Amino acid sequence: xxxxxxxxxxxxxxxxxxxxxxxxxxxxxxxxxxxxxxxxxxxxxxxxxxxxxxxxxxxxxxxxxxxxxxxxxxxxxxxxxxxxxxxxxxxxxxxxxxxxxxxxxxxxxxxxxxxxxxxxxxxxxxxxxxxxxxxxxxxxxxxxxxxxxxxxxxxxxxxxxxxxxxxxxxxxxxxxxxxxxxxxxxxxxxxxxxxxxxxxxxxxxxxxxxxxxxxxxxxxxxxxxxxxxxxxxxxxxxxxxxxxxxxxxxxxxxxxxxxxxxxxxxxxxxxxxxxxxxxxxxxxxxxxxxxxxxxxxxxxxxxxxxxxxxxxxxxxxxxxxxxxxxxxxxxxxxxxxxxxxxxx
Amino acid sequence: xxxxxxxxxxxxxxxxxxxxxxxxxxxxxxxxxxxxxxxxxxxxxxxxxxxxxxxxxxxxxxxxxxxxxxxxxxxxxxxxxxxxxxxxxxxxxxxxxxxxxxxxxxxxxxxxxxxxxxxxxxxxxxxxxxxxxxxxxxxxxxxxxxxxxxxxxxxxxxxxxxxxxxxxxxxxxxxxxxxxxxxxxxxxxxxxxxxxxxxxxxxxxxxxxxxxxxxxxxxxxxxxxxxxxxxxxxxxxxxxxxxxxxxxxxxxxxxxxxxxxxxxxxxxxxxxxxxxxxxxxxxxxxxxxxxxxxxxxxxxxxxxxxxxxxxxxxxxxxxxxxxxxxxxxxxxxxxxxxxxxxxx
Numbered sequence: 001x002x003x004x005x006x007x008x009x010x011x012x013x014x015x016x017x018x019x020x021x022x023x024x025x026x027x028x029x030x031x032x033x034x035x036x037x038x039x040x041x042x043x044x045x046x047x048x049x050x051x052x053x054x055x056x057x058x059x060x061x062x063x064x065x066x067x068x069x070x071x072x073x074x075x076x077x078x079x080x081x082x083x084x085x086x087x088x089x090x091x092x093x094x095x096x097x098x099x100x101x102x103x104x105x106x107x108x109x110x111x112x113x114x115x116x117x118x119x120x121x122x123x124x125x126x127x128x129x130x131x132x133x134x135x136x137x138x139x140x141x142x143x144x145x146x147x148x149x150x151x152x153x154x155x156x157x158x159x160x161x162x163x164x165x166x167x168x169x170x171x172x173x174x175x176x177x178x179x180x181x182x183x184x185x186x187x188x189x190x191x192x193x194x195x196x197x198x199x200x201x202x203x204x205x206x207x208x209x210x211x212x213x214x215x216x217x218x219x220x221x222x223x224x225x226x227x228x229x230x231x232x233x234x235x236x237x238x239x240x241x242x243x244x245x246x247x248x249x250x251x252x253x254x255x256x257x258x259x260x261x262x263x264x265x266x267x268x269x270x271x272x273x274x275x276x277x278x279x280x281x282x283x284x285x286x287x288x289x290x291x292x293x294x295x296x297x298x299x300x301x302x303x304x305x306x307x308x309x310x311x312x313x314x315x316x317x318x319x320x321x322x323x324x325x326x327x328x329x330x331x332x333x334x335x336x337x338x339x340x341x342x343x344x
Numbered sequence: 345x346x347x348x349x350x351x352x353x354x355x356x357x358x359x360x361x362x363x364x365x366x367x368x369x370x371x372x373x374x375x376x377x378x379x380x381x382x383x384x385x386x387x388x389x390x391x392x393x394x395x396x397x398x399x400x401x402x403x404x405x406x407x408x409x410x411x412x413x414x415x416x417x418x419x420x421x422x423x424x425x426x427x428x429x430x431x432x433x434x435x436x437x438x439x440x441x442x443x444x445x446x447x448x449x450x451x452x453x454x455x456x457x458x459x460x461x462x463x464x465x466x467x468x469x470x471x472x473x474x475x476x477x478x479x480x481x482x483x484x485x486x487x488x489x490x491x492x493x494x495x496x497x498x499x500x501x502x503x504x505x506x507x508x509x510x511x512x513x514x515x516x517x518x519x520x521x522x523x524x525x526x527x528x529x530x531x532x533x534x535x536x537x538x539x540x541x542x543x544x545x546x547x548x549x550x551x552x553x554x555x556x557x558x559x560x561x562x563x564x565x566x567x568x569x570x571x572x573x574x575x576x577x578x579x580x581x582x583x584x585x586x587x588x589x590x591x592x593x594x595x596x597x598x599x600x601x602x603x604x605x606x607x608x609x610x611x612x613x614x615x616x617x618x619x620x621x622x623x624x625x626x627x628x629x630x631x632x633x634x635x636x637x638x639x640x641x642x643x644x645x646x647x648x649x650x651x652x653x654x655x656x657x658x659x660x661x662x663x664x665x666x667x668x669x670x671x672x673x674x675x676x677x678x679x680x681x682x683x684x685x686x687x688x
Contacts, residue, residue, distance in 0.1 A: 037619075083596075086573045088573050088597055091573070091574070091596040091597035229427050229435070247614065252437065258615065260615070260618070261615045261619070262613075262615050263615070265613040265614075266612070267609045267610070268609055269606075269609040269610075270591065270606070270610055271587075271605045273626030274603065274626030274628060275381075275628060277432075277627055277628040278625075279623065279626075280617055281617065281623040282616075282617030282621060284620070284621040
């Protein structure tokens, strides 16, 4: 991983150059950076798919975007293939994912297609900046989509496993939808934050075995008085331990949303899905048409960003990626290009 | 496990006594018999939940059933709890499962509630007998429900892993719905049967690695010309190896129905569900309201039973259960009470 100067970007007719305000660091980047998962575009490649910024150059059909603040979706589907036409945009095989199919956002500038771009209305509410909104591109929109697919409502009890840089937003989204929320983590500070931002119960997996977690969730479920059928569980830790906990919490008719990414396999009894009549479902990001609604929850103050993020200079990328890989970063890290910006 | 004489059964007002024509042997019975999974009712208990027979005694509200031939659903929901009312009958916590919540069908007679009983229209089509229809109670209806939930249609490509006593029916159900069917097994005879009963491609997992299976399925998918989005895979082997294969075959947007039961855990990368935007779903049997449609497929000749079953005397139960446990029985075994019947 190294910092380098690249030629000025030249947008095609339906492309724009976005001056990066911020780009969040995701566990998928870690898997790419450490070789656990290959990028679809050959190396060398600029990673980073959680991008916000301002359009500073536009192709001939893209003039309307010039000067606009935008969030770049982590997954940009083609819009015309059978999967896109069938409403399954996230599995589009012609999708463009910055930092995977081409250069991404750990840079001062990034070249992206205009399709799927999410316009950011300005001025922003007080306390929000454009770089903070980068996390909407994945850390907010991906749990948003996972929760949307589960048809979560006010009668549901939801368990969020991992209340970090993704789960902290998951807790808030579920709470905003009126569900009764349990947050599970191994970090006391994260749990305290989750309790302040919507969790009705927080459980420390560092000090409580699965059996104890299950019992506590069941008691909470009973006392919640919610009438939803089946627990809704979301794995947002991106760790094998979190996945084992989430799968272990499955109960009759439960739904498990697999949001976090972990390369390492885990040992599970797959037949529990059968014995419990349960469902496990994953989502590869979020279709661009859901971004405005996710962004709106942030702008309306239903999802607080500030307590769940931390800003770092782009130059710190190697150290930050290492820290994220070690799960020693409590919040979602955002890389922010600094003084090298004027070189473009 | 032993054969014994029990007192005559006395039906309550909404109950009937069914003289057992046949009772299929399921891997769930094996898990119960060998202690891998505890029965919900305390031991000693008569196992067996795949029952057909004739009503020979009826409680005061059940007179209309007297003399009728019936299939007893493997899972009999209460019909009134919130789960039942919400259309999630298979997770009803007040459900009665013969051979789990009370005495089952490895017997001459069984006492069951009338709710959910599936009437068998008579006379039966030539080649079918009432004891053969016992497999509709689980081995046919459970894959039927799994396939129904997946919304399988004529534009889909489906992979059935395990073409034995359950998968053989799965292949036929999927083919009857017009899907292009791949059957995978480790047994040549089963594969030949699957090819004769609807599979467009059969693959031998004993001689082909996962990579080869994947490649063959992809080629078949391309050549099938089907436009369905995402492969639909059903694990019907009830073995850890079959489960690993089924999970390993997941591709973008795929759906995995977990039908077979295996006690042993397997090692999987749960995040594949996320990376592939895939779903894994299990079903605990089939709601009674789906039985008539499943039975109709059998009566209409869309599902052949004879090549996929084998009849044994009830007295052979210990040996048959052992053989099923060792996966050395190719077909669905049905236990049929014999000369002891008149003792009731």
